[in-house]
Every structure is written in C-alpha cells, then in structure tokens.
Amino acid sequence: xxxxxxxxxxxxxxxxxxxxxxxxxxxxxxxxxxxxxxxxxxxxxxxxxxxxxxxxxxxxxxxxxxxxxxxxxxxxxxxxxxxxxxxxxxxxxxxxxxxxxxxxxxxxxxxxxxxxxxxxxxxxxxxxxxxxxxxxxxxxxxxxxxxxxxxxxxxxxxxxxxxxxxxxxxxxxxxxxxxxxxxxxxxxxxxxxxxxxxxxxxxxxxxxxxxxxxxxxxxxxxxxxxxxxxxxxxxxxxxxxxxxxxxxxxxxxxxxxxxxxxxxxxxxxxxxxxxxxxxxxxxxxxxxxxxxxxxxxxxxxxxxxxxxxxxxxxxxxxxxxxxxxxxxxxxxxxxxxxxxxxxxxxxxxxxxxxxxxxxxxxxxxxxxxxxxxx
Amino acid sequence: xxxxxxxxxxxxxxxxxxxxxxxxxxxxxxxxxxxxxxxxxxxxxxxxxxxxxxxxxxxxxxxxxxxxxxxxxxxxxxxxxxxxxxxxxxxxxxxxxxxxxxxxxxxxxxxxxxxxxxxxxxxxxxxxxxxxxxxxxxxxxxxxxxxxxxxxxxxxxxxxxxxxxxxxxxxxxxxxxxxxxxxxxxxxxxxxxxxxxxxxxxxxxxxxxxxxxxxxxxxxxxxxxxxxxxxxxxxxxxxxxxxxxxxxxxxxxxxxxxxxxxxxxxxxxxxxxxxxxxxxxxxxxxxxxxxxxxxxxxxxxxxxxxxxxxxxxxxxxxxxxxxxxxxxxxxxxxx
Numbered sequence: 001x002x003x004x005x006x007x008x009x010x011x012x013x014x015x016x017x018x019x020x021x022x023x024x025x026x027x028x029x030x031x032x033x034x035x036x037x038x039x040x041x042x043x044x045x046x047x048x049x050x051x052x053x054x055x056x057x058x059x060x061x062x063x064x065x066x067x068x069x070x071x072x073x074x075x076x077x078x079x080x081x082x083x084x085x086x087x088x089x090x091x092x093x094x095x096x097x098x099x100x101x102x103x104x105x106x107x108x109x110x111x112x113x114x115x116x117x118x119x120x121x122x123x124x125x126x127x128x129x130x131x132x133x134x135x136x137x138x139x140x141x142x143x144x145x146x147x148x149x150x151x152x153x154x155x156x157x158x159x160x161x162x163x164x165x166x167x168x169x170x171x172x173x174x175x176x177x178x179x180x181x182x183x184x185x186x187x188x189x190x191x192x193x194x195x196x197x198x199x200x201x202x203x204x205x206x207x208x209x210x211x212x213x214x215x216x217x218x219x220x221x222x223x224x225x226x227x228x229x230x231x232x233x234x235x236x237x238x239x240x241x242x243x244x245x246x247x248x249x250x251x252x253x254x255x256x257x258x259x260x261x262x263x264x265x266x267x268x269x270x271x272x273x274x275x276x277x278x279x280x281x282x283x284x285x286x287x288x289x290x291x292x293x294x295x296x297x298x299x300x301x302x303x304x305x306x307x308x309x310x311x312x313x314x315x316x317x318x319x320x321x322x323x324x325x326x327x328x329x330x331x332x333x334x335x336x337x338x339x340x341x342x343x344x345x346x347x348x349x350x351x352x353x354x355x356x357x358x359x360x361x362x363x364x365x366x367x368x369x370x371x372x373x374x
Numbered sequence: 375x376x377x378x379x380x381x382x383x384x385x386x387x388x389x390x391x392x393x394x395x396x397x398x399x400x401x402x403x404x405x406x407x408x409x410x411x412x413x414x415x416x417x418x419x420x421x422x423x424x425x426x427x428x429x430x431x432x433x434x435x436x437x438x439x440x441x442x443x444x445x446x447x448x449x450x451x452x453x454x455x456x457x458x459x460x461x462x463x464x465x466x467x468x469x470x471x472x473x474x475x476x477x478x479x480x481x482x483x484x485x486x487x488x489x490x491x492x493x494x495x496x497x498x499x500x501x502x503x504x505x506x507x508x509x510x511x512x513x514x515x516x517x518x519x520x521x522x523x524x525x526x527x528x529x530x531x532x533x534x535x536x537x538x539x540x541x542x543x544x545x546x547x548x549x550x551x552x553x554x555x556x557x558x559x560x561x562x563x564x565x566x567x568x569x570x571x572x573x574x575x576x577x578x579x580x581x582x583x584x585x586x587x588x589x590x591x592x593x594x595x596x597x598x599x600x601x602x603x604x605x606x607x608x609x610x611x612x613x614x615x616x617x618x619x620x621x622x623x624x625x626x627x628x629x630x631x632x633x634x635x636x637x638x639x640x641x642x643x644x645x646x647x648x649x650x651x652x653x654x655x656x657x658x659x660x661x662x663x664x665x666x667x668x669x670x671x672x673x674x675x676x677x678x679x680x681x682x683x684x685x686x687x688x689x690x691x692x693x694x695x696x697x698x699x700x701x702x703x704x705x706x707x708x709x
Contacts, residue, residue, distance in 0.1 A: 224536020
C-alpha cells in the first residue's frame, strides 16, 4: 500500500460537518469502486451534489481523474484486500460497484480477471460480513453477458438466457461477476441489489473499442453483414446509476437507448465509409493489422459485427426512468465531440490529483465549510 | 427518411406497436413518477455543482452542449431499417422486382384472404421446395393485398450467410426465436409467418410431396397462446413442384455445415442456374379459418398435451385442405 487510507473516524466527522443536515430521512453513506475510472469519477461527482448523501468513499488503484470536492479517495490494490476493513470502519450503507473492466484490449487477461472476478468476490465478501452495514448494492455490468450468436433474439430481456456458452475471457469474467452478485443477493435478502447491464456506451468522452473503430479513416465491417447496434449515451449511464441509487431499484435492468441502428448507418452518421473484412477466419486474416496496431478488434466484437445485439429497455422505463438520448442521438453526440476535438485538440480537463491539496481542502480547519449552494 | 426508432415513432407500415401491455413493475414498488423526478439529480446539476468550484484549480472542460430542444425529438436516421431489421424501402424494391414473378411466373391465386384478422396473427403454412418459394409468395401476397407487413421467421442458418442473411433480414426475415414472435404478436399486433415443419419441409424429396412433416414440438401453438393471438393456417399448393428435390446428399451437407443439400430437378434442367430458378408451377393458396385458443395469455407454461393436440389438429387441417386442393387440381402448371 503506497498510501494509507485517511483516518475513518475523522473522515466521518468532518464530512458531517461539511454538509447541511437533511431533516428528512437517513442520509446515505456510499462507497464507490473505480473512483479513478471515468465511471467512478462521474458517479462520485454526481453524488456530491446530492445533499442526501453524507459520505462518499471512493476506491481505486489509481488517483481520481476528475475534480472532487468531498469524496474521500482510498488507494487500494486491484482486488480490494483491505476492503472489509474499510466497510467496517466507514459503515457505508451503499456500494456502487463501477470498477469492472469492459474493454479487454486495455489490459492482460490476468489483470482483468483480478479486477473483475477477484475484486468483485472480495467486495461482496466484505459486504456480507456479519458486521456489515451495507443495505444497498448497485453493480455496473454489461450486455456483453448476453453474448452474441446467430440464434439470438432481436431483443434480450433481463431474463433471456444467452444462446451459447461464453467463450471470451471478458464475457466469462462478467458471468462470474454476475454469479457473485446473484449469490450475494440470495444470501442477503435484506440488501437491495441492483444489477445494471449497459449496452454499447458512446458519448462525448468515453473511449471504447467501438468508438476507436468509428474514428478510423474507414470503419471496418464484416463482408455481407450489417448488424444492428444499440447504444447508450454516457450521460444516461450515470443517470441510470443514480436513478437506481435514489430509488433502490431491485433486480436486473438493461440500460440501452431506444432503437437499433445498422452498422452501416452508424458509420454514415459518423461520415465514414465502411471497409469489409473477410467473413470467415476474420481474426486470422486481420491479425497482421492487429500486429501493426491499425485495428484493435476484440474477439467478442467480431460476433457483434456479424449479428449485433439488442436489449429490451422497458423494465427500467417501467420504473419511471427516462432516457435523454436514443441510440441515434448517442452516436450523434459522439460524432459532434469528435468533430470538436479534431479542431481544438484534446481539450480534456488538466486536473491532477494532489494528495496534500485534497487533504487540505477536506480536513484543514482553515477551510470554511459553510458554503451553501443548490 | 422515415424512421421508427422508439415506441412513439413508427413507420406507417408498422401498425401501432406501442408500449407493452404487461408492465413488469409490481404494484408494491411502483413509484409515483413525479416523486421520482424530484428525487432524481440530473447530470447537468451534478456537473454544474462539481464545476462550480471547490476552489482548487480551474476545471477546464469542453464547452457543454446546448440543451436539446424538447420538440426536436425526431432522430435524423439515415435509413429506414426498423427495430427488426426490416426496411420498407428495400421491401418496396423487392416488391417491384418480385411482382412480375408473382403474377406471371407463379400466377398466384389466393382464397380466403379476408379470413386474416385485424391485429396480430400467427400465419402457419406448409413448407416446400429446396429453396423455399412459398415464403416470398405469402409475404408478397399479403403485403400487396392487405397492405400489412409480414415478418417471416426462419432457421438461424440464414443469418449466418453473408449478404443473403442481411438481405433476408431487410426484407422482413427474422431468426425463429420465441421472443421475437411474442414481441411482434403481443406488443406490436403484427403478422408473423412460420413454417412449423422447419427444414424438414423443404428437405423432403419429390416423392414425399404434400406429405406434411411433424410440426416441430408445437412451439408455434404455445407462442400464439402466450401472445393471445389466433393461428391462421394456410395451405400452399404449387411450391413443391417449383423446385423439386430428387435426392439429398447428407454427407456433403454435413461437410458444408448446411441443414440439407438437395439435388433438384431444376439443376438437371438448367445446370448451376437451377440453384436460383424455379419451374413455373401454378400457385394456389387457401387461408383456412383462424384457430382461437381459449386460454389466458402470458402464462409461463401451457398444458403440453393441449399444445400438442392443437398443433396436431392444425396440421391435420392443412393436410386435409391440401388433399382437397390437389383433388381439384387438373395441372401442375395451369392449376
């Protein structure tokens, strides 16, 4: 452990001081995993704005990349070995588990296994300890768990089983994760568990294998196939996680924008032409391109480029959730951001986490905490 | 270009799909929508809050996009491919190309088209010809005569063939998955065409013509029961002679990974062209009385024996209708 976690007792007291007390109802104490990732950071930012949230503890192996005001960052190792201590010490009542790797190109299979499977296992072990105060768990999973096969239905509902057993490491690891979620939910009926399965996420900022494909000079497709894709805007992802948090949604939910777009149309929306890859032995024949780093197409996306995948989003809607973006609008938001970046360059926030500065703002008596704002 | 992306927006060719009739929310957890809206924190608020300054460092952010005009809800779609992969535009082209074949080659005649009810219905027909000629005839006929789209469910094998699979899908073909049928029938009141014989129908040889195979495991009856729609049996005469199979070559079929590999009379007559050309047999189609099942919809399971009985009864009726039509047929080519 390079850094020690901040003293838990102090953390609690100061955070309470910092906030106006909401007279109605209990205030939530939330643990967010993957604070250094895009999702964890955005979720924590959004939670900070919620006065009903008393404490936000963020875990990650890396430092936060977004500016946070009152979230307490704890550096942990990838599989959360000290997690039960943190849960015990901070007495969190909610865990938002965003630290799951969905993009297998970003790391080795082993590292992904550590984060997804072992990390989740330890997380739930800590949450189900006898002294645990956890009453609500929200997990950010992916529609990758449905797989992709020719015999698939056009729309997967939350209860549709996948057509073929999972073969790719990412899908297998997510299956294992969901298995832990189910076991945990079964063993702890007093805990509200929400499992959100997100479709292909796209938007202004996030980089995924699909957004990389769509930014190539020509967009790869597979000859003779024009599968239909569903997208969900990154803002809707955050919105749905908060929706699940605020309403204690129970069960499994697909999160995906309305509508399915043919891949050719997605490329057209991005102003790109498609170039056909061979339909048989795609992996083998494109391996030279992979070696050159031109094409970075994970195995599970080969299937997707043939058969696509649609998920039914009615269940979440029936609980009152409203999407801001359809699939088309999500792609348009993405391409508008790409156009802007092309002109002004990578105008990303140049925020850097400085431990001393953050500690000063959170815990120094010199900082006045009576700032009130909507 | 028209589009039909979400529930509220559908192309005219798709009749009132609408929202599902069966909300999954249980009463105990159904929350007041207004209450939900109040509790919810929008992302903008969150971002504004985060950006409005803890005081360290200026947060440099890409300029936020203008809030969307709530009236401008129409997606600017580039194609009219709908949620099922069907494109009315492609269908229109196909109708124009196929119409002369339908009218002048097969000289299709329908009987009892008026029996196809309003709303969702599961069309069930006998299946024949090495490359089935009955599906396009039925779909074209109903689309042109009743001006309603027909979705054809077929073996998943179709979907794995490059080009063919995509075109098939754009023309209204779908993999035969119960979920697809249920959603089309129950939630969108569409017409769905299935061939319960599956590949056993088109793979039979000429000597077995008009002898219906087993109707699967009665899955089609179960779907119709669950969706609460009638089954409309259709007897098709003419498809068998349009591309008769002389014999099958199972070993090559296995090697190629295809469901069956026929040697057809068309191949003997026209060589390789025989793969794609039909004999001009006269098509006659007879729509039989719809079968309504007097059971509640949306059950998880239905009595197996009841399902099999209904399935067998429908099969018998189609078989009987075929025999009647064959008794009256004077010529394969002229009807």
